[in-house]
Each structure stands twice: as C-alpha cells, then as structure tokens.
Amino acid sequence: EIVLTQSPGTLSLSPGERATLSCRASQSVSSGFLAWYQQKPGQAPRLLIYGASSRATGIPDRFSGSGSGTDFTLTISRLEPEDFAVYYCQQYRSSPTFGPGTKVDIK
Amino acid sequence: QVQLVESGGGLVKPGGSLRLSCAASGFTFSDYYMTWIRQAPGKGLEWISYITSSGSTIYSADSVKGRFTISRDNAKNSLFLQMNSLRAEDTAVYYCARGPADFGDYDYWGQGTLVTVSS
Numbered sequence: 601e602i603v604l605t606q607s608p609g610t611l612s613l614s615p616g617e618r619a620t621l622s623c624r625a626s627q628s629v630s631s632g633f634l635a636w637y638q639q640k641p642g643q644a645p646r647l648l649i650y651g652a653s654s655r656a657t658g659i660p661d662r663f664s665g666s667g668s669g670t671d672f673t674l675t676i677s678r679l680e681p682e683d684f685a686v687y688y689c690q691q692y693r694s695s696p697t698f699g700p701g702t703k704v705d706i707k
Numbered sequence: 708q709v710q711l712v713e714s715g716g717g718l719v720k721p722g723g724s725l726r727l728s729c730a731a732s733g734f735t736f737s738d739y740y741m742t743w744i745r746q747a748p749g750k751g752l753e754w755i756s757y758i759t760s761s762g763s764t765i766y767s768a769d770s771v772k773g774r775f776t777i778s779r780d781n782a783k784n785s786l787f788l789q790m791n792s793l794r795a796e797d798t799a800v801y802y803c804a805r806g807p808a809d810f811g812d813y814d815y816w817g818q819g820t821l822v823t824v825s826s
Contacts, residue, residue: 635812637752644802644819645752650812657814688752692811695768696754 602627602691604699612707619676621702623689628669633692636665636674639701640685648687649674679704709733709815711803716820723793723824729786729803729817737761737781740807743788745799746819753799756788757807771797793824 603626613619623634632652637645647656649665652672662677676683684706689699715727729741742757756767756777765777776789786803800821804813 633811635810637813644816645813646816647812647814650808650814651810654810656812690752690812692807695766696807696811698752698754700751 601695602629602693602697604689604691604697606687606689606699606702608702609700610703610705612705613679614707615679615681617679619674619679619683619704621674621676621687621704623667623672623674623699625670625672625691627693629672629691629693632668634665634667634672635690635692636663637688637690638683638685639688645688676704709805711805711815711817713801713803713817713820716801716822718823718825719793720826721794721824724789724791725793725822727788727790727801727803727820727822729788731784731786731803731805734805736779736784739805741777741779741786742804742806742813743775743777743786744802744804744813744816745797745822746802747796747799750799755801758786790822793822795824798822798824 605624607622634652636649639645653665686701688701710732712730743755758765758777774792778787800819802819803817805815806813
C-alpha cells in the first residue's frame with residue numbers, strides 16, 4: 601500500500617496570501633495518478649486537481665497542482681475566504697489511498 | 708447536473724447489518740465505475756470498494772473484505788453497499804463517489820450517510 605504524507609498538518613494564513621501544500625508518497629505514483637480534494641466542515645470532498653496538474657471542472661485558476669514521482673504540491677496563489685478548508689491528496693497507482701489532510705485556517 | 712444521493716445509514720448494534728443505497732442522476736450511470744469511501748468522525752478519508760461499470764468486477768479494501776459487498780443496478784441508476792458483521796470501527800460517514808476516472812480520481816461525491824455502530 602502506498603502511504604501518503606501531507607505537510608504541514610495545519611497552515612495558518614491570511615486572505616490574499618499564497619498557500620503551498622505538500623504531499624509525499626512512500627512509492628512512486630506512476631503516470632500522475634494523484635488528485636487533490638477540498639473539504640469544508642459538514643460537506644463532501646470536492647475534486648480540485650486530477651492527473652497531478654489538471655484542474656477539475658469549475659475550479660478557479662488560483663488552484664494549481666504540480667509534481668511527479670513521489671513529491672506533489674498544491675498551490676493556492678491568493679487565498680480567498682472560501683478557500684479555508686481541509687485539503688487531501690489521493691493516489692491511484694494501486695489500491696487507492698488518501699493523505700491525512702492539511703488544514704488551511706485563518707491566521 | 709450530476710447528483711448522488713446516499714441513504715440507509717443509521718444506528719446499528721455490533722455484529723448487525725445495514726444496506727446503503729446511492730441514487731444517481733444527471734449522467735449515464737452505466738458508463739461509470741462507482742466507489743464507496745468512508746470518513747470516521749474527525750478523521751480522514753478511507754477508500755472502501757469500487758465496482759466496474761458493468762458490475763462484473765469489484766475490488767474492496769482489506770478492512771472490509773468478506774464483510775461488505777458493493778453492487779449496482781444499472782437499470783435503476785443505483786449503487787449499493789451491503790454491510791455485515793459491523794464493528795464499532797465501521798462508524799463513519801459513507802460517501803458514494805463517481806469513479807475512479809481516467810486518472811484514478813473521484814469527480815462527484817454524494818453528501819454522505821452516517822453509520823453508527825454502537826450497543
């Protein structure tokens with residue numbers, strides 16, 4: 601099983617700042633089978649990024665994904681008030697697994 | 708628009724059974740793989756099981772293998788999860804999700820249904 605580690609656990613930032621979230625895999629995630637999701641309290645996760653760097657339908661361009669192999673990054677260029685949430689990465693090289701999440705909260 | 712609506716959650720005693728349903732609309736259900744994913748209270752996401760578009764192949768996590776069974780009825784645009792021998796650690800919100808898609812992602816999720824296993 602591929603284990604995903606996300607850092608930091610919590611990121612405290614102000615609206616308008618840049619957020620950089622990291623996801624590291626215990627083995628290579630081939631062909632960019634890496635996705636990012638946003639989850640707000642009481643809501644289902646929402647797909648943000650698939651294939652490591654492609655934005656899902658309707659996702660603003662302030663969200664971007666990058667990386668390959670074992671190291672992946674989600675960047676939010678300028679935080680909007682609605683972006684404060686928990687973010688999960690997910691791999692699908694083999695049995696699907698999710699990272700533990702990074703909480704982005706208001707500083 | 709794509710909609711996934713789960714139902715069937717509730718309180719059940721350890722060792723009991725429950726059947727979850729997910730009603731799909733807004734897309735051609737029979738064209739897509741479907742998946743169940745759960746989230747224990749205050750915890751992260753755990754993939755449970757997926758089923759191919761035709762229903763011919765299923766794949767489940769070790770944590771539920773032999774106890775949970777995923778199935779689908781393409782004529783009724785519905786996905787199911789039969790849960791037997793329930794344990795306290797199965798307590799979670801259960802989401803149905805469309806996918807895995809071409810890159811292994813889940814592009815639409817239901818709102819979830821809460822299953823509580825407690826005596």
